Amino acid sequence: MPDPDERADSLIEFGSLCYVLYSESRRTADLEKAISVYEEAVDLTYLISPTHPKVVERLDCLGLALQQRFHRQGDITDIERAIQLYENAVSLMDDANPDKSGPLSNFGNALETRFEQLGNLKDIEKAISVHQMALNLTVDDHPEKPGRFSNLGNALARHFDRLGSLTDIDNAILSHQKAVNLTPNGHPDEPRCLSNLGNALQSRFIRLGSLADIDNAILSLQKAVDVTSDRHPNKPGRLSSLGNALGIRFGRFENLKDIESAIVNKQKAVDLTPDGHPAKPRYLSNLGNALKTRFNRLGTLEDIDNAILSIKKAVDFTPDGHPEKPGRLSNLGLAHETRFDHLGYLKDIESAILSIQKAVDLTPDNHPDKLACLCNLGNVLSKRLKWLHRPDDLEDMLHAYSQAAESPIGSPSVRFNAAYAWATFSDKLSRPSLAAYSCAIDLLPRIAWLGLPITDQHALLADVGGIVRKAVSAAVKSEELETAVEWAEQGRSIVWQNMLGLRTPVDDLRAKYPQLADKIQAIARQLEPPTSHDVVGANIKSSQLAIDWENTVEEIRSLPGFEGFLKAKTFTQLAPVAHEGPVVILNVGDSQSDAIVLISDDSEDKRVSVVNIPLPQFSYETGRILCEKLADLLKSSGLRARGETRKTGRIFPGSGVGSTFQKILRILWQDVVQPVINGLGYQVCHYNDE
Numbered sequence: 001m002p003d004p005d006e007r008a009d010s011l012i013e014f015g016s017l018c019y020v021l022y023s024e025s026r027r028t029a030d031l032e033k034a035i036s037v038y039e040e041a042v043d044l045t046y047l048i049s050p051t052h053p054k055v056v057e058r059l060d061c062l063g064l065a066l067q068q069r070f071h072r073q074g075d076i077t078d079i080e081r082a083i084q085l086y087e088n089a090v091s092l093m094d095d096a097n098p099d100k101s102g103p104l105s106n107f108g109n110a111l112e113t114r115f116e117q118l119g120n121l122k123d124i125e126k127a128i129s130v131h132q133m134a135l136n137l138t139v140d141d142h143p144e145k146p147g148r149f150s151n152l153g154n155a156l157a158r159h160f161d162r163l164g165s166l167t168d169i170d171n172a173i174l175s176h177q178k179a180v181n182l183t184p185n186g187h188p189d190e191p192r193c194l195s196n197l198g199n200a201l202q203s204r205f206i207r208l209g210s211l212a213d214i215d216n217a218i219l220s221l222q223k224a225v226d227v228t229s230d231r232h233p234n235k236p237g238r239l240s241s242l243g244n245a246l247g248i249r250f251g252r253f254e255n256l257k258d259i260e261s262a263i264v265n266k267q268k269a270v271d272l273t274p275d276g277h278p279a280k281p282r283y284l285s286n287l288g289n290a291l292k293t294r295f296n297r298l299g300t301l302e303d304i305d306n307a308i309l310s311i312k313k314a315v316d317f318t319p320d321g322h323p324e325k326p327g328r329l330s331n332l333g334l335a336h337e338t339r340f341d342h343l344g345y346l347k348d349i350e351s352a353i354l355s356i357q358k359a360v361d362l363t364p365d366n367h368p369d370k371l372a373c374l375c376n377l378g379n380v381l382s383k384r385l386k387w388l389h390r391p392d393d394l395e396d397m398l399h400a401y402s403q404a405a406e407s408p409i410g411s412p413s414v415r416f417n418a419a420y421a422w423a424t425f426s427d428k429l430s431r432p433s434l435a436a437y438s439c440a441i442d443l444l445p446r447i448a449w450l451g452l453p454i455t456d457q458h459a460l461l462a463d464v465g466g467i468v469r470k471a472v473s474a475a476v477k478s479e480e481l482e483t484a485v486e487w488a489e490q491g492r493s494i495v496w497q498n499m500l501g502l503r504t505p506v507d508d509l510r511a512k513y514p515q516l517a518d519k520i521q522a523i524a525r526q527l528e529p530p531t532s533h534d535v536v537g538a539n540i541k542s543s544q545l546a547i548d549w550e551n552t553v554e555e556i557r558s559l560p561g562f563e564g565f566l567k568a569k570t571f572t573q574l575a576p577v578a579h580e581g582p583v584v585i586l587n588v589g590d591s592q593s594d595a596i597v598l599i600s601d602d603s604e605d606k607r608v609s610v611v612n613i614p615l616p617q618f619s620y621e622t623g624r625i626l627c628e629k630l631a632d633l634l635k636s637s638g639l640r641a642r643g644e645t646r647k648t649g650r651i652f653p654g655s656g657v658g659s660t661f662q663k664i665l666r667i668l669w670q671d672v673v674q675p676v677i678n679g680l681g682y683q684v685c686h687y688n689d690e
Contacts, residue, residue: 004044005052011041012058019065026233026277031069038062042085051092059089060103067110072278074323076117082110097137101144104134105151112155119545121162127155146189149179150196157200164522169207172200180220186227194224195238202245214249221245225265230272239269240283247290259297263290270310275317284314285328292335295342304342308335315355320362329359330373337380346387352380360400368546371410374400375418382425394429398422405439409546411527412446419443420467427470434478437471441487444468444494445505445566446524464494469620473589476596481610482571484596488585490568505565509556516556523549574598575608584676586615593618595676613679618671626664633661 015037022030038061045052063085070078086107093100108130115123131152138148153175160168176197183190198220205213221242228235243265250258266287273280288311295303311332318325333355340348360373378400385393404418423436444464468491475484510517526545556565577583578598585596593615600606 004048005054008041008044008048008054008058011037011044012061015041015061015065019061019068022068028072031065031072035062035065035069038065056089056092056103059085060106063089063106063110067106067113070113076114079110079114079117083107083114086110095133098139101134101137101148104130104137105144105148108134108151108155112158115158119162121548124155124159124162128152128159131155146179146182146193149175149182150189150193153179153196153200157203160203162522162526163519164207164525165518166204166207169200169204173197173204176200191224191228191232191234191238194220194227195241198224198245199241202248206248209252211253214245214252218242218245218249236269236273236279236283239265239272240286243269243286243290247293250293254297256297259290259294263287263294266290281314281317281328282324284310284317285331288314288335289331292338295338299342301342304335304339308332308339311335326359326363326369326373329355329362330369330376333359333380334376337383340383346384349380349384349387353377353384356380366409368409371404371407371414371418374404374407375414378404378418378421382421394425398425401425402433402436405436412443412524416440416443416447423467423470423474427474432474432477434474434480434483437467437474437487438483440467441471441490441568444490445568464491468492469587469589472587472596473592473594476587476592476594476612481596481612484587484612485574485585485598485610486568486571488587488596489574509562509565512561513556513559516552520549520552520556523552575600576606578608579606582680586672588615588618588620588623590620592616593620593623595672595679597676597680599680611679613676615672615675617675622667622671626667629660630664 015034018030018034018037021027022034038058042055042058042062045055045058049055063082066078066082066085069075070082086103089103090100090107093103108127111123111127111130114120115127131148135145135148135152138145153172156168156172156175159165160172176193179193180190180197183193198217201213201217201220204210205217221238225235225238225242228238243262246258246262246265249255250262266283269283270280270287273283288307288309291303291307291310294300295307311328315325315328315332318328333352336348336352336355339345340352356373356377360370360377363370363373378397381393381397381400384390385397401418401422405415405422407415419436419440423433423440426433426436468487471487471491472484475481475487506517506521509520523545527549553566556562557567575598578600582600583598585598587594587596595613595615597611597613598608599611600608
């Protein structure tokens with residue numbers, strides 16, 4: 001009977017041969033055979049002794065093979081088993097044993113992979129710790145030293161992606177730079193180290209916008225491509241990464257050479273990848289998105305036609321049930337929508353709706369990509385509705401926008417835009433939705449604080465002011481006057497907070513609890529979609545981030561003085577301001593203007609009621625014109641020039657100026673003040689100056 005230890009050695013040798021064959025052929029059968037014989041070897045070893053001298057080596061072999069199968073098939077149980085195997089392996093070794101660095105490094109990689117799938121912050125934090133331990137145990141002249149630096153850099157970069165700490169990405173870049181510096185020219189690991197450095201620099205550029213970072217990222221990625229043979233299996237991936245970086249630089253600086261080069265590199269990635277390879281659909285989709293970007297810049301029809309063909313192939317090559325299938329369907333729909341916008345062919349908007357509807361249907365309700373798919377569906381349905389006026393399109397469009405707006409996960413700004421669209425279309429169809437406005441108003445504190453990276457503050461303020469006015473008008477029409485008061489106050493506080501640079505809730509939090517302030521801003525930043533041509537799939541961890549957000553807000557509201565953090569004030573909280581006299585809130589809308597008045601009675605408990613006084617003669621356009629005229633008067637009198645000495649003499653010098661000011665006051669009196677006074681039953685007393 002053969003010795004069990006010898007049998008285990010033979011199995012490990014055979015398994016390693018199968019693993020090498022898989023690395024060269026990518027045949028699933030070779031990998032399955034390697035896993036099978038590794039498992040048998042591990043079982044035999046445990047039968048001999050749980051502390052057998054070779055148990056760590058054999059556990060490590062099986063863990064690596066399981067990781068490979070996970071990357072090929074995506075079964076989370078494989079990575080769970082690999083982590084358990086590595087955990088067992090490292091627990092059997094002394095902490096000072098330099099041989100422990102290898103299993104520790106593999107353990108860290110497995111934890112990092114699970115983090116990418118499930119988003120559990122503890123996994124990436126432990127991965128960083130494990131990689132640092134592996135690095136500390138590796139002597140300077142060890143051939144694996146560069147790889148250990150690279151692994152640590154990757155973990156730090158992913159931690160940065162999650163929490164946004166600049167210290168993480170700075171340290172990641174330092175680690176990757178050390179890996180590059182320690183790797184000799186021509187070494188097989190050189191392109192991998194260069195590629196990792198380029199990706200980390202690209203991440204910092206996206207955060208900070210430094211031209212040096214994106215330039216250096218492209219230089220590193222280009223060198224990684226240049227030193228990788230066309231026959232190397234990683235060449236297409238590196239070409240695609242280089243193309244993505246060039247596309248990002250084009251998106252920021254719009255140098256046409258960048259998008260041209262991006263397309264060349266992405267096309268080569270496609271050409272070098274055989275049909276049937278699991279990465280082929282991703283490369284095709286990336287190429288299609290780059291072609292669509294160039295079409296948007298130059299308008300060459302060949303580009304949008306080829307973009308649609310490329311993304312269509314990506315969809316066709318992606319099997320049903322694959323997690324990226326909905327995203328590619330959505331991108332295909334957006335490409336058809338782009339061609340429809342340019343040429344007006346109805347078949348394109350029909351194809352767009354079919355593709356995006358399928359993307360919605362294939363995406364689970366609790367999946368973070370559902371939000372983007374629903375918004376895209378609402379947008380394309382609104383375009384067909386404009387052309388064909390189908391009642392079904394109307395209902396489907398409103399349903400899509402409402403589902404997106406009420407999504408419990410995803411970007412607050414995207415949800416706000418969906419709520420705005422839902423409310424706007426409902427108003428146009430004379431069926432105003434208080435639910436739509438309520439959703440938008442509730443999201444205002446999430447999107448409007450100054451710490452959140454808003455691309456255009458002026459556009460934000462216009463959106464906030466516009467939707468608040470419409471929301472208040474809708475509440476008034478529905479005779480929900482207390483709701484109208486709450487919404488008006490919420491909008492007023494946010495607009496003035498931004499316009500005047502007032503302290504935000506996060507500023508107040510930072511003054512007492514800076515770590516919590518940093519934490520919630522980091523989560524908010526992660527919930528916002530990054531700059532990307534692919535709107536689906538960019539925010540894959542947002543379901544976990546949504547949980548983190550809710551937990552953090554709950555933690556903050558448990559602190560003294562922060563019970564109302566990011567909460568709108570209720571009518572009960574606002575009502576006491578009327579105890580000293582009526583409070584008038586003016587809401588000037590496009591179709592109606594109102595004075596909403598809070599009045600306290602004379603009872604002992606000073607109950608506050610709300611009445612509405614319509615202002616039919618005063619419109620938003622009238623108010624805009626009066627504001628412009630008053631601004632011109634103040635400017636001509638030197639009263640709006642900051643830091644300058646005011647002019648002496650009359651407040652409004654010059655012929656005719658006084659009469660203009662009087663006209664402004666007369667309109668305000670007749671159309672606004674007098675109707676309010678009359679509505680409240682006040683008597684106007686006229687005094688004689690003689």
